[in-house]
Amino acid sequence: MRSRRGLSHTHAGSIHAADATMALRNARDVYTRRGEGSSIWVVPASAITASSPDEKDPFFDPAADKVYRHPTFYDIPDEVRNL
């Protein structure tokens, strides 16, 4: 779901449907009741390759102690608003 132009799509939830056309409509009915969206993508669950909880350590731990990857060592001029 994309809430408005210029932003990325973010995950809204899961739905059941017989095919892609109905999935798009079901997503519209279930997830845009309060004006949340301006664009919807639907993806069949079978097309998603996800990381496994078992792989959590090798996948994500190595990034935990590398503070120099964060932009915390730069002085950011006050005039720069969106960085």
Added chain:
Amino acid sequence: MTEVEVRTACALRLGDDGLVLSHRLAEWASRAPELEEDVALTNIALDLLGQARTLLTHAGGLEGRGRDENDLAYLREERDFVNCLLVEQENGDFGSTIARQLLWSTYQLGLLEELTRSTDSTLAAVAAKAVKEVAYHRDHALQWTLRLGDGTEESHRRMQAGLDRMWPFTAELFERDGVTAEAVALGIGPDPDGLRPGWDAAVDAVLTEATLRRPADTWAPTGGRRGLHTERFGHLLAEMQHLHRSHPGARW
């Protein structure tokens, strides 16, 4: 009839259609075949209820007897309602409900497109907003008609049965009477005859693609616009009006 009386009658008819169909669709809440459909049908019901509220408020104002939307919805008797017979028909199974939705929303969409040019500015404004809502209602019914009609043997059988059951009540939609004649003369609403070819073509196209048979025009029950309703309508009103009549003026 005076011009105000014609405008009142037009608003009341369309308002009652929306109110009654909204109630029928709301009966699916928690009972639809799947959660997604539960939400879809009640979304449609809420769209129709929103249209009905504006239309009944408008009718009450024109009438000038001090009745608001609640008085008109909850305190009228069965004979006072002027909705068509199609919208009050019981839901039956999902196929029947989809058949009713297809036949009704195709008609309503054609009607609203004409009403956007109504000389009654409130009717025109309601129509302009509702066109978008009803285009989605029709798409929802169309998608399901295709899938049920051209689905399994069982879904095809049920969809055809639902269509056969609802079909006779569509004749009334195109009926002409004093109100429609006056409405045409005053530029308030369209001639029902003019809506027929578009409706026929749209419905036929869907039925053909869905491998369904267009039912024969056999009997044509009528009377809704004069307050003569089918047997189960009284039960619908009893349920719809019970709370308001038991607790007059009840608020959330």
